[in-house]
Amino acid sequence: MQDRPKLTARQQQIFELVRHAIESTGAPPTRAEIAAELGFKSANAAEEHLQALARKGMLELVGGTSRGIRLKSDVLGAVNRARQFSLPIPSLAQLTLPLVGRVAAGAPILAQEHVEQSYAVEPGLFARKPDYLLRVKGMSMRDIGILDGDLLAVQSAKDARNGQIVVARVGDEVTVKRFKRGPEGIQLLPENSEFQPILVTENSDGFAIEGLAVGLIRGQGFN
Template identity: 40%
Template sequence: MDLSDTQHRLLAYLREHIARHGYPPSQMEIARAFGFRQNRSARHHLEVLAQAGLIELATGRARGIRLTGPGTAGTPGDGLLQVPLLGRVAAGQPIGSDPEVRRELTLDPSLFRLRPDYLLEVEGDSMILDAILPGDLIGVHRTPQARHGQTVVARIEGELTVKRLDTGGAEGNGGHLRLLPRNPAYAPIEIDARIVDFAIEGLFAGLVRPG
């Protein structure tokens, strides 16, 4: 199927947007970027790209666009990931968990060192020396186990935080642990896992920085 100049530019725009933000644009954003007066003009061009086998469109979703054609970003054979954004995590003092799914993002697997099970929005600046900034969306690989020095999402008395894990020689789940910030303005969080409600929720898998 022959594509118009607008449709070629739209395909390039979709690829660039997903590579930069980790998720596709909405039809409203497409209309604004291309100067369309109505969203249905954006929908028409998207449907042409879908008929050409270059994208897939999911019904009932504001950002339900998935790249499928040649040049699609992602790990060969894996395709793009659909990852739920569940809520917030503190990079500072722990904050209450917010487990409801806010939305799903379509993401390139190459953004992550581990496969993310979900995303959390970072609140606070205690991890800035590890380039984890307020507003970043961090991928979390769900696991109850972690090694010394790994960056983890931990639950302390029902509240979540992202920090580096310092086991201090503790064995298993018992003993004394510390959660280390990566900002000298913050003190480590001291944990006695024998008496505090504490759990590792998962490992930091990578991040997406909204534009």
């Protein structure tokens, strides 16, 4: 992106709030959360600013979902390049990431038989450095814009904080869900009302956190 549009102070504040939420939790905030954070009287005020940011090409709005806010990859890349301009040249080199498809039961997620191919991607697209890309299966995270066929950028991790989007192994399946730890155990929460939460405990057989979502690439063009 050559010329970034001029933003008002409030628009810049909202853009940074959205970016920070995605970096820290893997998902954008709701309109209500933006309103509460910035002291707006209603979510409608947040919506008006988001619409303005969308018109200026700073983000995309996905209709019908409470967290339907997506930062455009070229915008995010430009923002991160501006933040990283003083870093040594090697830090700006492309990352080569393995793309993981279907994962066999009991096998390590990065086992060679799971890797479909590798892609060179720009590091500035992601909140934190990912270790691999995972092809998303199904629509359980639809309401935050993670769709079937998308490529989720994942940083390997064994634990997570509440609210983060995680890649978790549950029995024979690897799933993408929002993490929530409470007194009754761990809930893996979908972002689609057609799906049910998954309840596990720290010691559940076959349960493990595999990684944290740090970015998303729309799957089309990577098939």
